[in-house]
Amino acid sequence: MSAGTQQAAQAALAAEHAAVYGYGVVGGRVAGGRRAEAAAAHHAHRARRDALVRTVRGLGGEPVAAQAAYALPFAVPDPAAAVRLAAVLEDRVAGVYSDLVRAAEGPLRREAADAMREAAVRAVRWRGSGVAFPGLAERA
Numbered sequence: 001m002s003a004g005t006q007q008a009a010q011a012a013l014a015a016e017h018a019a020v021y022g023y024g025v026v027g028g029r030v031a032g033g034r035r036a037e038a039a040a041a042h043h044a045h046r047a048r049r050d051a052l053v054r055t056v057r058g059l060g061g062e063p064v065a066a067q068a069a070y071a072l073p074f075a076v077p078d079p080a081a082a083v084r085l086a087a088v089l090e091d092r093v094a095g096v097y098s099d100l101v102r103a104a105e106g107p108l109r110r111e112a113a114d115a116m117r118e119a120a121v122r123a124v125r126w127r128g129s130g131v132a133f134p135g136l137a138e139r140a
Contacts, residue, residue, distance in 0.1 A: 006059045008096070008103035012112070013056055015096040016049035017066035022089040025072065029082035038086065041122055045093070048115055055108065083126055090123035 023042035030038050056063040076085050097116035104112055 002103070005100075005103045005105075005108070006056065006061045008100040009052060009056050009059060009108075010061060010064050012093075012096045012100045012115070013049065013052040014064050015093050016045050016052055017064070018070050019045040019089045019093050020049055021066070021070045022072070022085060025076050026082045026086045026089070029076050029079060030086070031079040031082075034079075034083070037125065038082075041086065041090075044118065044122075051111070055111075087123050087126040090119045090126065094119040094123065 020042065023038055023045060027035060027038040027042060053063045072085065073088055074081065074085070076082050094116050097112045097119060100112035101109055101116060
């Protein structure tokens with residue numbers, strides 16, 4: 001695998017660390033009816049994070065560590081802001097996985113494409129609408 005693949009995997013790992021942190025905030029602020037959805041997303045991101053740790057090691061790298069805290073893109077004082085944050089987290093994760101799809105080959109590419117799709121679906125569920133090219137919205 002190339003250095004670009006390892007770099008893209010590290011970026012995906014960093015995004016998963018941030019998503020796990022962000023869903024801690026979402027889960028604490030989201031309305032009761034959506035807490036199960038937030039918990040499921042949190043667990044999904046933890047599983048992806050753990051898999052990426054193994055992937056980065058398999059590529060010969062030292063997995064990037066989680067930060068102690070992350071700056072949120074906006075204040076999250078209420079359930080509506082928590083829902084917006086969840087959608088932003090998923091959009092960001094989809095973006096880094098799109099980079100990993102471009103950099104990887106074989107099974108890793110497929111895993112990255114699956115992760116990008118899952119993030120895009122969760123973003124749609126949180127936002128209530130989708131984008132034409134998930135993972136590429138920030139480049140539009």
